[in-house]
Every structure is written in C-alpha cells, then in structure tokens.
Amino acid sequence: MTNNIIKHLGIVENIQDSHLSVRIVQTSACAACSAKGHCSSSDSKDKIIDITDTAAASYQVGERVMVVGEMSMGMMAVVLAFVLPFILLIFSLFLFMALMENELYAALFSLAVLMPYYFVLWLNKMRLKQKFSFTIKPINN
Structure with missing residues (x-):
C-alpha cells in the first residue's frame, strides 16, 4: 500500500482560508548522489x-x-x-502524410492538432485540479 503513495x-509558505501554499524541493535522483559535486547533471528546484x-x-x-x-x-x-x-502527433502525422504530398505541411498540421488538445486540457483545468489534489499531514517532531 505504501508503494502507491x-x-x-x-x-508552509502561505495560508489563506482553507488554501495552503507549500514549498517542496523537487530533486532528481542525481541530486541525492554523493558524487553530485563532480557531475553536471544534478539538479533540484x-x-x-x-x-x-x-x-x-x-x-x-x-x-x-x-x-x-x-x-x-x-x-x-x-x-x-x-x-x-505523442500518440496524437504520430497518428496525425501519418494521416497527413498519406493525404498530402508535402512533408512540411503534414508536419505543421500534425503539430497544429496538438493546439486543440492542450486547449481542451486548459478548459478542464478546474476538473483536473480536483482530480490531481494533494493532501497535507503535519510532521511530529
């Protein structure tokens, strides 16, 4: 069960009513490595x-x-x-390549297909925000 968490x-950075802003440090696996001082791929933000x-x-x-x-x-x-x-991009690229003679236009149209996809995601951001919600627990020192 703990593997799913x-x-x-x-x-805690800010508290307003029932909303909290919490700052976390996101580190890559390299950032925790003991050799990170000698490597240029370690990062955290x-x-x-x-x-x-x-x-x-x-x-x-x-x-x-x-x-x-x-x-x-x-x-x-x-x-x-x-x-x-990615699946949408590849599928639309093959579709446009079959329908068009020009590879440049096929590539541009397949990239343009992603704009409505991300627009639909943006329209559903409130629904996605509810689905992707985090909980908070105090740390007992």
Whole structure:
C-alpha cells in the first residue's frame, strides 16, 4: 500500500482560508548522489503546491509538513501531458502524410492538432485540479 503513495517534505509558505501554499524541493535522483559535486547533471528546484484543507488554520507559516499524493495521479499526469499528445502527433502525422504530398505541411498540421488538445486540457483545468489534489499531514517532531 505504501508503494502507491508519493511523499514530499515541504514548508508552509502561505495560508489563506482553507488554501495552503507549500514549498517542496523537487530533486532528481542525481541530486541525492554523493558524487553530485563532480557531475553536471544534478539538479533540484523549488515547487509551490496549492493544497485545499479544511484544517488549514491548524498550520503555521514556516511549519514543516508532509505533502502526500497518490502514485496514480502522477501516472495519469504523465499520460495526459506526454503519452496522449505523442500518440496524437504520430497518428496525425501519418494521416497527413498519406493525404498530402508535402512533408512540411503534414508536419505543421500534425503539430497544429496538438493546439486543440492542450486547449481542451486548459478548459478542464478546474476538473483536473480536483482530480490531481494533494493532501497535507503535519510532521511530529
């Protein structure tokens, strides 16, 4: 069961009503490596996660918390952001190549097919925000 959970240590940055902004440090696997000082591929960056919690008033700015999400959320995000657009791009490229003589126009039209896809995602951002929601848990020191 614990394999299906993603956890990140975070710090509460802002609290407004039932909304919390939590800063997490997203690190690649290389950033935790002991040889990262001798390698140029290590990276880490701060991310701000917006979390809705009815008990937001019980947290304080600067408090260390655990941000918890489900692994299925991450997999679904990868599918929506990368896998489906790639399949759509390849399918439309082959379709336009069969219909047109010009490879440049076929490539441009297949790229243009992605614009409505991402527009539909943008229109459904509130629904996706509900589906991709994180929870927060206090850390007992």
